[in-house]
Amino acid sequence: MRRNPVLFIAQIWVGLSASSLAQIVGHAQGELAGEVSASSVLLQSRLTSIQGPELDADGDIPGSSGIACFEYSENSDFTHSKRTPWIHAQAKNDFIVRAKVESLTPGQVYHYRLVFGLDQSETKIGTIRKFKTLNPTDPESSVSFCMGNCMNYHAFMSGVANGNGPVTATKQDKQLGYPVFSAMKAMHPDFFIGAGDAVYYDQPAPTAAQTLPQLRKKWHEQFRFPRMIEFFGSCAAYWEKDDHDFRFDDADLTDKKLPTSVTGIQIYREQLPVCEANNQSTPTYRTQRVHKNLQLWFIEGRDYRSNNRMPDGPEKSIWGTEQKRWLETTLKESDSTWKIIITPTPMVGPDRANKIDNHADPGGFQFEAETFFHWLIDHKITNVILFCGDRHWQYHSIHPLGFEEFSVGALNDENSITGERPGSETSTDPKSLIKQPYIYTEPTGGFVHTTINPNGQLIIGFHDDTGKLLHKVEKSPSR
Numbered sequence: 001m002r003r004n005p006v007l008f009i010a011q012i013w014v015g016l017s018a019s020s021l022a023q024i025v026g027h028a029q030g031e032l033a034g035e036v037s038a039s040s041v042l043l044q045s046r047l048t049s050i051q052g053p054e055l056d057a058d059g060d061i062p063g064s065s066g067i068a069c070f071e072y073s074e075n076s077d078f079t080h081s082k083r084t085p086w087i088h089a090q091a092k093n094d095f096i097v098r099a100k101v102e103s104l105t106p107g108q109v110y111h112y113r114l115v116f117g118l119d120q121s122e123t124k125i126g127t128i129r130k131f132k133t134l135n136p137t138d139p140e141s142s143v144s145f146c147m148g149n150c151m152n153y154h155a156f157m158s159g160v161a162n163g164n165g166p167v168t169a170t171k172q173d174k175q176l177g178y179p180v181f182s183a184m185k186a187m188h189p190d191f192f193i194g195a196g197d198a199v200y201y202d203q204p205a206p207t208a209a210q211t212l213p214q215l216r217k218k219w220h221e222q223f224r225f226p227r228m229i230e231f232f233g234s235c236a237a238y239w240e241k242d243d244h245d246f247r248f249d250d251a252d253l254t255d256k257k258l259p260t261s262v263t264g265i266q267i268y269r270e271q272l273p274v275c276e277a278n279n280q281s282t283p284t285y286r287t288q289r290v291h292k293n294l295q296l297w298f299i300e301g302r303d304y305r306s307n308n309r310m311p312d313g314p315e316k317s318i319w320g321t322e323q324k325r326w327l328e329t330t331l332k333e334s335d336s337t338w339k340i341i342i343t344p345t346p347m348v349g350p351d352r353a354n355k356i357d358n359h360a361d362p363g364g365f366q367f368e369a370e371t372f373f374h375w376l377i378d379h380k381i382t383n384v385i386l387f388c389g390d391r392h393w394q395y396h397s398i399h400p401l402g403f404e405e406f407s408v409g410a411l412n413d414e415n416s417i418t419g420e421r422p423g424s425e426t427s428t429d430p431k432s433l434i435k436q437p438y439i440y441t442e443p444t445g446g447f448v449h450t451t452i453n454p455n456g457q458l459i460i461g462f463h464d465d466t467g468k469l470l471h472k473v474e475k476s477p478s479r
Contacts, residue, residue: 025066025124027114028052029220030229033131034273036191036236037288038106041131042273043070044098045114047089052224053175061220063095067123068116070099076111076128086120087277094216094270098277107135129233132190136289140454143291146184147342148411148447149195149242149389153222154203155414162203163392165416165443177225180411180445183467185231187449191290192235195389195408196242196301196344198222198272201259202249210258212267219271238288238298239272242344242390243357246302250357254307265303285323287330293456293477295336297327301344305365308357312367318345318359319368331381337456337477338383345390347372348397348405350420350429350436358390360428373401383477385458387448393419394446394462396438396473406460406473408448409440413465416443438462438471446470 028048035042049064050056066089073081084099097116104110110133114126135141155162156169156178173179184192199218201209209215223229243251246264253261268284269275275282285300304320319327331339347369349360359369376384386405393416394409410416419439423432440446445465452458462471 024049025064025117026051027116027126028061029223030233031112031114031126031129032232032273033112033129033236035238035288036131036133038134038136039104040100040102041104041110041133041236042098042100042276043072043084043112044096044273045070045116045126046094046096047116048095053177053226055221055224059221060217061224063089063091065089065091065095066116066118067120068097068114070101070112071115071125072101072110072112074105074108074110078111078113083115093277096270096277098273100276104133106133107138107141108133127233131236134190134288134290136291139292141291142451142453143294144187144189144449144451145191145193145290146187146189146447146449147193147195147387147389147408148180148184149344149408150197150244150392150410150415151178151222151412152197152200152203152410152415153218154200156412158204159414161414163415163417163443165392165410165445166413168413175226177227178412178445178465179227180447180465181225181227181231183463183465184447184449185227185234186467189235189449192232192237193296193298193342193387194237194239194272195342195387196240197244197389198239198241200244201247202244208248212263215259215263215267216271219267237273238296238342239274240284240298240300240342240344240389241268241302243302250308250355251302252305252308252357253302261302283323283326285326287334289336291452292454293337294452294458295334295339297330297339297341299323299327299341299343308364312363312365314367314371316365317368318365324368324372328375331376331384332379338385338452338458339381340385340387343386343388346388346405346407347386348399348403348434349391350397350422350424350427350434351391352420353426353428353430355428362428373399373403376403377401385475391419392417393443394438394440394448394470395419395436396460396462396471397422398435398437400433406448406462409444409446409462411445411447411465413443413445416445418443437473440470444470
């Protein structure tokens with residue numbers, strides 16, 4: 001007997017099991033653990049309609065509606081595990097699911113995994129990830145972290161350097177992702193700090209992202225690499241944004257070009273676990289005590305800044321009035337041995353002479369930086385160190401007033417440049433007032449790895465993207 005083909009197809013569809021349907025849902029961008037503290041963490045994933053890491057025909061990782069929760073445990077076999085409430089992955093949130101987990105044990109390694117599917121009738125279990133909570137009251141602990149920024153996807157994938165750095169990405173690298181993440185994973189840091197430019201909306205220039213789908217696509221293509229997924233599945237992270245993952249090169253709030261500043265602010269909060277889901281009000285500047293002897297400050301460098309082209313002076317600011325007041329108040333309140341300010345852009349430099357968008361630039365926001373340095377001296381706040389992103393070269397510089405700055409450089413070779421030295425006529429320090437104990441000799445991708453020991457000793461290492469140590473600074477606290 002001949003079957004009705006339409007009826008036959010319908011019967012097949014109805015007969016599909018929930019398990020078969022669940023195979024449609026993936027999590028091709030892995031998971032992220034953000035804003036870890038002694039007792040809480042933000043866990044995040046994104047449901048996708050393809051498994052990755054390959055992109056679809058449109059060069060994207062499309063999302064998928066569905067349902068998910070996070071299962072977590074102190075034990076790797078997930079005995080005595082707990083689960084977060086179910087979260088619906090929806091298009092309005094780019095199918096991202098994020099949950100805050102609280103009441104955690106300080107100094108504890110937690111294992112977690114995504115539980116997900118089209119609905120609760122049958123779900124899949126994701127890959128096991130982990131993070132470690134902080135334990136700033138433990139006098140015997142040590143903490144280490146890696147810091148990097150400026151991941152230029154277009155330069156990496158196209159083989160066209162964004163500057164004068166080397167082009168080294170192989171065919172395998174373009175499938176697995178940036179080699180630097182394997183190098184950092186091998187160092188087993190407690191957490192990672194991304195200082196900005198996690199994506200580049202404005203590159204390549206002819207197809208710069210402006211619309212919401214285009215902006216989201218930049219995050220999808222970047223965060224689907226296996227090396228990145230493995231690294232971020234091994235530790236927590238703290239994130240900042242800068243110009244390229246806000247709007248475009250040197251962006252402030254005033255330019256009428258797309259994307260708008262409102263969109264740039266919202267997408268950052270959507271794509272990275274910095275705030276709780278749908279939170280558009282809590283400031284993204286914050287401080288975290290990560291060790292008995294170390295407190296970190298994460299600065300917001302785009303949301304409150306004045307027009308870059310304003311004349312420099314007391315009315316011009318990157319930080320804005322409220323953030324500056326918060327920074328001063330929390331620094332005065334801190335009893336930490338070391339105080340590291342993580343800033344997306346430099347405060348010491350030297351920078352390129354033609355720049356006007358950061359604190360190191362005489363035509364930029366140098367007045368605010370100098371005023372702040374004098375404030376620190378006047379209030380006898382010691383052991384303050386600056387870690388900065390944005391500049392695509394690694395350096396260790398010392399301001400004439402004694403404040404030290406460590407620039408982490410670019411994460412990938414293709415985004416690195418030679419950089420500026422004190423005394424150069426093309427720099428912001430032609431009179432060589434800045435001392436520079438270190439600047440790398442050749443452009444390279446890389447990162448900074450920092451360890452704080454129980455005795456308060458701070459060890460700061462500059463590494464290339466293979467993990468090779470290029471320079472090391474050891475600092476003991478002054479009292």
